[in-house]
Amino acid sequence: MTTSPHYKTYPAITVEKLKPLVGLFLLSSILTFLNPRFLTLANIMNVFRQTSVNAIPAIGMTFVILTGGIDLSVGSVLALTGAIVAYMLRAGVNVLVSVAGGVALGVLLGALTGLIITKQKVPPFIATLAFMAIYRGATMVLTGGQPITGLGDSFAFIGCGYVGPVPFPVLLLAVISIGGWFILAKTRFGEHIYATGGNEDAAYLSGVSVHGVKASVYAISGLLAAVCGMVVASRLDSAQPVAGLGLELDAIAAVILGGTSLSGGKGHIPGTLIGALIIGVINNGLNLIGLSSFYQQLVKGGVILVAVLLDRRK
Amino acid sequence: MSESELLMEAVNLEKHFPGVKALDKVSLQVKSGEVLGLVGENGAGKSTLVKIIGGVYPKDAGELRLNGKPLTHLSPGxxxxxxxAIMHQELNLVPYLSVAQNILLGRESTRGTGILDRRAMDRRAQAVLATLGVSLDTRRLVAELSIAEKQLVEIAKALSRDAKIIIMDEPTAALTRKEAENLFRIIKELKRQKKGLIYITHRIEELVKVADRVVVLRDGRIVGEGQIAELGPAQIIKMMVGREINEQYPYCAGTPGREVLRLENIRRDGVLRDVSLCLRAGEVVSIFGLVGAGRTELARAIIGVDKISGGRVIVDGEVAGGLTPQRAISKGIFYLPEDRKNQGLFLERSIRSNTIVSSLRRLSNWGGVIDYDKANRMVVDYVQRLSIHPPAILRVCKHLSGGNQQKVLLARAVMTKPCILILDEPTRGIDVGSKTEIYNLINKLKADGVGIIVITSDLPEALGISDRLFVMHEGRITAQLAHSEADQERVMEFALGTGGKS
Incomplete structure (x- = not known):
């Protein structure tokens, strides 16, 4: 009876957590079988780079969804920050300053959303739906619906540069993922996020500043949407007013595929990464085997549905 | 009373929950044209019984017969x-539909192709209300009605569905005296219509007024029954409380120190009325009362969850204004809520996360990075001291038993090193073994100089573990008794609001 308590009995890695990974593996195997070119280093890097555009905001979305919220405004924040940075660059502002300004703007926009949600008690879905339209509208008004082009060579590095064999966006994604994972797994803020999403009343009574936590996760989501905005604008050498249209849905899909609970309190960053990779692999793989892009939506939706149905059967 | 036929009969009903026998061989009869009063302390098994009759819970053993026919597969539908028909305390109406739509829900009048015939519905609904002698505009939205009016709608709904048996769970809890009188009139009318009623209440004077027969439940068993006319209030109270207190409560008299908490005339409109009390270090004070007496509300007022409209909270000699749970914890006040699952636990999180959540500042560095080695050591220590099972600190809490979940919450509280600990129903619904461990922990904390308030509706517990006992009734403290001078009947009288009237 007096066995000494130990904390390695129940490992952090469970079957449940491995499910998305198995899905990714299966999917990749099928695609490799259909077209062996899928499994080349060049293509894998390609998949990673394409995935980073979805995965970076998906990491922000993971924070938001872990608190039981949702952020529909990420695509619009991406477009608006991209446009502002483009204007700054065109006006001759230093690249680092422009990028820092864009990222700061993202944090600000996200924090504003968070404040509306916490202080005014507007449901996240409605608040971010409104901001999705407002920020997109602002971008359209600002740009007159025209792309802003010619952003300069040094800015191009963010989206097109390489560090060794690794594309810079992939490196960025790696750093952000590790940072996100660290916050969630190792810090007070991380514990507070899980507590808030798992049981808001209990978190409040346990002394967690629930409002602070919620406002912060929207700021993080805004930050990462802006970072992604830089990547996209840099890669295209232009800020498109329609950039990131529908991105929020792919980000949410990645989070769900990664096993994070939409009701909050349960989930993790590695899952989201795998979820984003599954979507990336579908997009890339279907291209490789020569299937029309019309089918991609169909397959993507099917995979999400199957994943969710499999998850419900326990 | 005219001859009444047997409508429903329960024979030897049994129901087990993990670690608790909620109902033990309960038999009762519901007769037409008669009101059966059901009384008992909180947790005596009244709501379990109602839920079995209403098809919410399956019974484990025994039989339920309706008009002589056994009921096997019962569901709420x-x-x-x-x-x-069951009238719960939280009424089951659709707020944004009209009175008529609610009364006729699922059996609406339509013209031809499914379009609502509102006039016909109003007529039908009015007809039902008329049999109760009630006039109510059937076109109004239910959301706009008072609680009393909503109850009428609920009763009318039951009647329109031709209910034979109507169960009312604390129907007067939120009513004014006048509204309650009106309800009693309607109950008389229902009796005249030969309905069988089960009436659950905490209020003895009301029971005497409304019911014909009474069944008293205690610890899931029937401990007394009979005609109201023959029993009388005193006898019924005696049956409710007659439990033996054994050495289950390891009380030890301590030496209380300085005053750590003083409440002066705490008021919250309609909920708390001029509540004053003080708590000293190394003292256990319990607050006893029935559901709705305002005990949890008092605790929530102390830690600043609910705003108070008057009075002062004085912590360690200083007026504490504008508290929030967070500030209360930093001042050394910790409140453990009664509703473990909804307000206490993070069910999907580990024992470790659940334990450390309120002490993270102490466990992390300036950058907010948690020292998990230190956290692990501390949590393992608590797991051992409270013998939390399984002793695996990464185990997710939803898999633990109720007793172990409660111990995890206690570990959370103790880890904050509180000076004032408020425990709300700390032993409700948990097994005897865990109970004893919790009592031992309370004694240990008391010896360490913590001031402890235990909110409880378990009377023997209230008497057994506390140095002083406060009794609350309808938002007011009705009695303060020392450990030696409290006895069950006196306390229950104060809790029922009948005490001290002699």
């Missing part, structure tokens, strides 16, 4: 169709 089937129970309703068989004519069993």
């Amino acid at each position: 089937i129970a309703q169709r068989l004519g069993i």
Whole structure:
């Protein structure tokens, strides 16, 4: 009876957590079988780079969804920050300053959303739906619906540069993922996020500043949407007013595929990464085997549905 | 009373929950044209019994007969169709539909192709209300009605579905005296219509007024029953409380120190009325009362969850204004809520996360990075001291038993090193072994100089563990008794609001 308590009995890695990974593996195997070119280093890097555009905001979305919220405004924040940075660059502002300004703007926009949600008690879905339209509208008004082009060579590095064999966006994604994972797994803020999403009343009574936590996760989501905005604008050498249209849905899909609970309190960053990779692999793989892009939506939706149905059967 | 036929009969009903026998061989009869009063302390098994009759819970053993026929597969839908209507404390109405739509829900009048015939519905609904002698505009939205009016709608709904048996759970809890009188008149009318009623209440004077027969439940068993006319209030109270207190409560008299908490005339409109009390270090004070007496509300007022409209909270000699749970914890006040699952636990999180959540500042560095080695050591220590099972600190809490979940919450509280600990129903619904461990922990904390308030509706517990006992009734403290001078009947009288009137 007096066995000494130990904390390695129940490992952090469970079957449940491995499910998305198995899905990714299966999917990749099928695609490799259909077209062996899928499994080349060049293509894998390609998949990673394409995935980073979805995965970076998906990491922000993971924070938001872990608190039981949702952020529909990420695509619009991406477009608006991209446009502002483009204007700054065109006006001759230093690249680092422009990028820092864009990222700061993202944090600000996200924090504003968070404040509306916490202080005014507007449901996240409605608040971010409104901001999705407002920020997109602002971008359209600002740009007159025209792309802003010619952003300069040094800015191009963010989206097109390489560090060794690794594309810079992939490196960025790696750093952000590790940072996100660290916050969630190792810090007070991380514990507070899980507590808030798992049981808001209990978190409040346990002394967690629930409002602070919620406002912060929207700021993080805004930050990462802006970072992604830089990547996209840099890669295209232009800020498109329609950039990131529908991105929020792919980000949410990645989070769900990664096993994070939409009701909050349960989930993790590695899952989201795998979820984003599954979507990336579908997009890339279907291209490789020569299937029309019309089918991609169909397959993507099917995979999400199957994943969710499999998850419900326990 | 005219001859009444037997409508429903329960024979030896049994129901087990993990670690608790909620109902033990309960038999009762519901007769037409008669009101059966059901009384007992909180946790005596009244709501479990009602839920079995209403088809919410399956019974473990025994039989339920309706008009002599045994009921086997009962569900809430089937129970309703068989004519069993339950009026819960939280009423079951659709707020943004009209009175008529609610009364006729699922059986609306339509013209031809499914378009609602509102006039016909109003007529039908009015007809039902008229049999109760009630006039109510059937076109109004239910959301706009008072609680009393909503109850009328609920009763009318039951009647329109041809209910034979109507169960009312604390129907007067939120009513004014006048509204309650009106309800009693309607109950008389229902009796005249030969309905069988089960009336659950905490208020003895009301029971005497409304019921014909009474069944007293305690610890899931029937401990007394009979005609109201023959028993009388005193006898019924005696049956409710007659439990033996054994050495289950390891009370030890301590030496209380300085005053750590003083409440002066705490008021919250309609909930708390001039509540004053003080708590000293190394003292256990319990607050006893029935559901709705305002005990949890008092605790929530102390830690600043609910705003108070008057009075002062004085912590360690200083007036504490504008508290929030967070500030209360940093001042050394920790409140453990009664509703473990909804307000206490993070069910999907580990024992470790659940334990450390309120002490993270102490466990992390300036950058907010948690020292998990230190956290692990501390949590393992608590797991051992409280013998939390399984002793695996990464185990997710939803898999633990109720007793172990409660111990995890206690570990959370103790880890904050509180000076004032408020425990709300700390032993409700948990097994005897865990109970004893919790009592031992309370004693240990008391010896360490923590001031402890235990909110409880378990009377023997209230008497057994506390140095002083406060009794609350309808938002007011009705009695303060020392450990030696409290006895069950006196306390229950104060809790029922009948005490001290002699």
